[in-house]
Amino acid sequence: MDMLAPPPRFADDVRRGLLSSPKQLDPQYLYDALGSHLFESICKLPWYPLTRAESALLERHAAEMVSSFEGGATLLELGCGCGEKLSMLCEPLVDRSAPVHLQLVDISQAALDLSRRTLARFGVPVTAHQTTYEEGLHRAATCREPGLPMVVLFLGSNIGNLDPTGARALLATIRSALQPGDALLLGADLVKPHDELIRAYDDPLGVTAAFNKNLLVRMNRELGADFDLSAFAHEARWNADQNRIEMHLISQCTQRVNVPGAAAEVTFHEGESIWTESSHKYTPEGIAALAEQTGFQCTRQWIEPHARFSTSLLRV
Ligand code: AVI
Numbered sequence: 001m002d003m004l005a006p007p008p009r010f011a012d013d014v015r016r017g018l019l020s021s022p023k024q025l026d027p028q029y030l031y032d033a034l035g036s037h038l039f040e041s042i043c044k045l046p047w048y049p050l051t052r053a054e055s056a057l058l059e060r061h062a063a064e065m066v067s068s069f070e071g072g073a074t075l076l077e078l079g080c081g082c083g084e085k086l087s088m089l090c091e092p093l094v095d096r097s098a099p100v101h102l103q104l105v106d107i108s109q110a111a112l113d114l115s116r117r118t119l120a121r122f123g124v125p126v127t128a129h130q131t132t133y134e135e136g137l138h139r140a141a142t143c144r145e146p147g148l149p150m151v152v153l154f155l156g157s158n159i160g161n162l163d164p165t166g167a168r169a170l171l172a173t174i175r176s177a178l179q180p181g182d183a184l185l186l187g188a189d190l191v192k193p194h195d196e197l198i199r200a201y202d203d204p205l206g207v208t209a210a211f212n213k214n215l216l217v218r219m220n221r222e223l224g225a226d227f228d229l230s231a232f233a234h235e236a237r238w239n240a241d242q243n244r245i246e247m248h249l250i251s252q253c254t255q256r257v258n259v260p261g262a263a264a265e266v267t268f269h270e271g272e273s274i275w276t277e278s279s280h281k282y283t284p285e286g287i288a289a290l291a292e293q294t295g296f297q298c299t300r301q302w303i304e305p306h307a308r309f310s311t312s313l314l315r316v
Helices: 010-019 033-044 050-065 084-095 109-122 133-142 164-177 194-201 207-223 284-293
Strands: 073-078 100-106 126-130 150-154 183-189 232-239 244-251 255-259 264-268 273-280 297-304 309-315
Touching (some): 010 207, 010 255, 010 264, 033 050, 033 207, 050 084, 050 183, 050 309, 084 100, 084 150, 100 109, 100 133, 109 126, 126 133, 133 164, 150 164, 164 183, 164 284, 194 244, 207 232, 207 244, 232 273, 284 309
Parallel strands (some): 073 100, 073 150, 100 126
Antiparallel strands (some): 255 264, 297 309
């Protein structure tokens, strides 16, 4: 099979991840073009209520969420997706004729373009940064509108895909880009009954399984690997000690896989896993504690009671 040019660090990360113990891969690699489409489909599944719960909170409470910024604000979204959530938060400010500047940070140019189109109807300045969260925060801090407070939006429970150390580090980075009077609006999925969590990450239609197994497809395509898809099974595990759902790909037999693009030959034992993603779940108190540890104060939380999802306002 022809090998397509993989992103520069992919081969190195795959080599390191598959030769380590336990075997693991960075979840960012789940999101190639097909993976991103599969994730959009996951968000529409009846068993994955997270996205709908957050939209419901924003639909109901957007005006309250930005009520401290009625004199105007720069809204900066990390991982802007299609710009729909940013629109919901922008609208109440624009309706009050408050000055609004929008800043978008995303690694995907397609997401930035889509968001720009969604946000065009407001007729307010939009600055897009195609880069990492850290670099985007740095750039946004240097070109912020003088006199306007900044509200960073980190929604969709993307915080959940970071381990506790990574989550603290990112919040500390956000904090260091902000000034007194600024804020962070944080969306985080909450701990809920075990069976609901498992169904959300191992749905009966097999869409999440396809999302997970697509990582094998990607290694076959981009690194010339010879993973046999039928020899691996998707598994979602709740790790109660760490409050996280883990996604794994479980080898169904003892086998050897060749990954020439990563210069690796990998042996799998029957039942051995590749750990592909963690999704940490929070408690409302845990979010408040995380805020305190990173220089914020959690001043308000909105909770969707059925799906157990939270949006928290963290003030500097
Ligand atoms: C993007 N992220 C918040 C999703 C989550 O729930 O952790 C990714 C996902 N993985 C499987 N289903 C959804």
